[in-house]
Amino acid sequence: MLSVRDLTVSLGPEHAALDIVDGVSFGLAKGEILGLVGESGCGKSMTSLAVMGLLPQPGPRVRAGQVMLDGCDVTRLQPWQRVEAGHGRMAMIFQEPMTSLNPVRRIGDQIAEAVRVHEGISGAAALSRARELLELVRMPDPQMQLSAYPHQLSGGQRQRVMIAIALACRPQVLIADEPTTALDVTIQVQILGLLRELCNRLDMAILFITHDMGVIAQLADRVSVMYAGRIVETASVDGLFKRPAHHYTSGLMDCMPSRNPSARRLPTISGQPPAPGRLAAGCVFASRCVAVRDLCRTEAPSRAEVSQGHEVLCAFPLNGGGPS
Ligand SMILES: Nc1ncnc2c1ncn2[C@@H]1O[C@H](COP(=O)(O)OP(=O)(O)OP(=O)(O)O)[C@@H](O)[C@H]1O
Numbered sequence: 001m002l003s004v005r006d007l008t009v010s011l012g013p014e015h016a017a018l019d020i021v022d023g024v025s026f027g028l029a030k031g032e033i034l035g036l037v038g039e040s041g042c043g044k045s046m047t048s049l050a051v052m053g054l055l056p057q058p059g060p061r062v063r064a065g066q067v068m069l070d071g072c073d074v075t076r077l078q079p080w081q082r083v084e085a086g087h088g089r090m091a092m093i094f095q096e097p098m099t100s101l102n103p104v105r106r107i108g109d110q111i112a113e114a115v116r117v118h119e120g121i122s123g124a125a126a127l128s129r130a131r132e133l134l135e136l137v138r139m140p141d142p143q144m145q146l147s148a149y150p151h152q153l154s155g156g157q158r159q160r161v162m163i164a165i166a167l168a169c170r171p172q173v174l175i176a177d178e179p180t181t182a183l184d185v186t187i188q189v190q191i192l193g194l195l196r197e198l199c200n201r202l203d204m205a206i207l208f209i210t211h212d213m214g215v216i217a218q219l220a221d222r223v224s225v226m227y228a229g230r231i232v233e234t235a236s237v238d239g240l241f242k243r244p245a246h247h248y249t250s251g252l253m254d255c256m257p258s259r260n261p262s263a264r265r266l267p268t269i270s271g272q273p274p275a276p277g278r279l280a281a282g283c284v285f286a287s288r289c290v291a292v293r294d295l296c297r298t299e300a301p302s303r304a305e306v307s308q309g310h311e312v313l314c315a316f317p318l319n320g321g322g323p324s
Pocket residue numbers: 011020038039040041042043044045046047056059060211276
């Protein structure tokens with residue numbers, strides 16, 4: 001459904017380009033949820049905005065690579081050009097719905113506007129479709145909520161509205177950038193459950209961005225781990241959690257809080273990710289890696305398949321690179 005190949009997003013002029021996303025590749029099948037995980041600043045949002053054609057302007061630009069949506073190259077098309085060309089069936093939701101919703105317009109009107117743009121219907125027909133969309137996202141009392149204003153809804157309900165607006169274009173791919181980070185844990189579980197249900201019911205693919213390995217374990221089918229603008233490991237969720245191959249992935253897992261009462265202090269990965277433009281030669285993780293060797297500091301590792309569908313960017317992977 002979606003195939004991203006060697007996507008590179010850069011800042012600055014061509015002769016001194018600073019790559020903030022560097023050669024990212026992944027694929028997404030119908031009905032599949034791919035988690036994209038990594039710590040703050042590693043390039044998750046820039047990757048997703050580049051895939052959507054929504055990079056902030058002026059600023060970062062796609063310098064190289066391809067974004068293929070259902071067989072069509074949409075890499076250099078603006079969102080409205082994609083809609084005009086009939087390739088607009090990709091939608092996105094963000095962390096804080098209040099920054100996307102208009103505070104002085106009723107929920108029904110805001111969903112109906114998206115319906116009008118994508119389906120060419122207006123008035124009562126668009127409002128009726130808006131109600132259907134609210135039912136689809138399991139909004140309690142959808143008829144009444146059509147006339148509510150955003151401030152009258154809870155955080156979880158507002159995120160449901162955003163998902164309803166996203167569904168107005170009948171997306172083949174939904175990109176969710178930390179959509180549950182601002183919600184409390186019980187509401188987060190409900191929204192994750194809703195996304196899984198929609199993915200199955202609508203045969204939609206979801207790219208789910210988070211810094212939370214726990215959310216990945218709960219929701220995703222496959223996962224790509226990002227570090228310093230690159231994907232350093234991709235595997236099925238099962239494979240990744242059972243046999244992480246990259247030392248960064250394993251470090252992230254060690255940082256997950258557990259209910260083990262004997263664990264006194266939560267481990268951390270010491271050091272900071274390198275800033276774009278300050279990458280040393282060799283492996284980008286070398287300055288923080290517990291297993292670093294001399295070779296890692298001079299030679300960039302190449303991508304290797306440690307088992308079927310499990311790829312890692314490390315010269316000395318964990319678990320001997322054995323089958324996951
Ligand atoms: N508008 C912008 N202009 C220039 N650089 C930017 C812009 N937005 C982000 N960056 C830089 O791009 C890099 C990747 O940022 P990005 O927002 O994609 O990270 P992220 O993984 O989404 O982090 P977070 O988990 O904090 O959301 C960072 O170094 C950041 O400083």
